[in-house]
Amino acid sequence: xxxxxxxxxxxxxxxxxxxxDLEICGGKKSVWQVLESTENSIHxxxxxxxxxxxxxxxxxxxxxxxxxxxxxxxxxEDMIANMGNAILNLHHSHDQTFYSATQVLEAGVRDxxxxxxxxxxxxxxxxxxxxxxxxxxxxxxxxxxxxxxxGGKTAFALNCLTNVAICQNRPVVFFSLEMSNAQIGTRxxxxxxRTPIDRMHAGLETSADxxxxx
Numbered sequence: 405x406x407x408x409x410x411x412x413x414x415x416x417x418x419x420x421x422x423x424x425d426l427e428i429c430g431g432k433k434s435v436w437q438v439l440e441s442t443e444n445s446i447h448x449x450x451x452x453x454x455x456x457x458x459x460x461x462x463x464x465x466x467x468x469x470x471x472x473x474x475x476x477x478x479x480x481e482d483m484i485a486n487m488g489n490a491i492l493n494l495h496h497s498h499d500q501t502f503y504s505a506t507q508v509l510e511a512g513v514r515d516x517x518x519x520x521x522x523x524x525x526x527x528x529x530x531x532x533x534x535x536x537x538x539x540x541x542x543x544x545x546x547x548x549x550x551x552x553x554x555g556g557k558t559a560f561a562l563n564c565l566t567n568v569a570i571c572q573n574r575p576v577v578f579f580s581l582e583m584s585n586a587q588i589g590t591r592x593x594x595x596x597x598r599t600p601i602d603r604m605h606a607g608l609e610t611s612a613d614x615x616x617x618x
Contacts, residue, residue, distance in 0.1 A: 430484065462489075463494050530567025531560075558583070562591050571598070 467490045471483055503511075526540025536604045541564075542546060551557050562578070569576045580588060594601045599608075604610060 460494070467491060467494065527565040527568055527572065529569055531563065532617070559591065559595070562588070563595050566592055566595050 467487060470490075471487045475483070515525070524540060524541045526538075528535050528540045538547075547555050549560060558580075565576050565578055568574050578588065583591075590604055591601065593599070594604050
């Protein structure tokens, strides 16, 4: 009564029931007890559809806010074109968000077949002990490197970066909120030339160090 044929949730039931109906059923507490003991998993598709809809609406709102930002200083045609492209990209990204179990398993089989044929989609870090553990870095994965201060996190990340960029000829991007361009460049040179960073900071006092950098 007063609800659509979609999902049934606590708030929707209480909202749909009038004061008399609620009292006849024993009040809110009784309604909560009934709903908690009722299996609602049959409505998962409705919940997911609503979640996807709300996500799309939030994304559209964000696009509109970004379009209106600095509206007085922008060309109207450029604004219309950029907004149209953003909405079109949003539409394509929502073509398929949820996958069936069959599709998931088929994707897993294809991934295994690529590995068997030596076509691993992963990118090797260039550090054998690390690659033996995770078999490389894979798309859509977030790898978090954690350690105490001065534990070598930046040096490790830059070693991976140089290995991927130089040895595998792949594009890489390095973001830093702490180090300047010069500091990053010095660390990369130290990694490539295998020169200790402290000797580089000291000014490369030996000819052998200077030859390695050259």
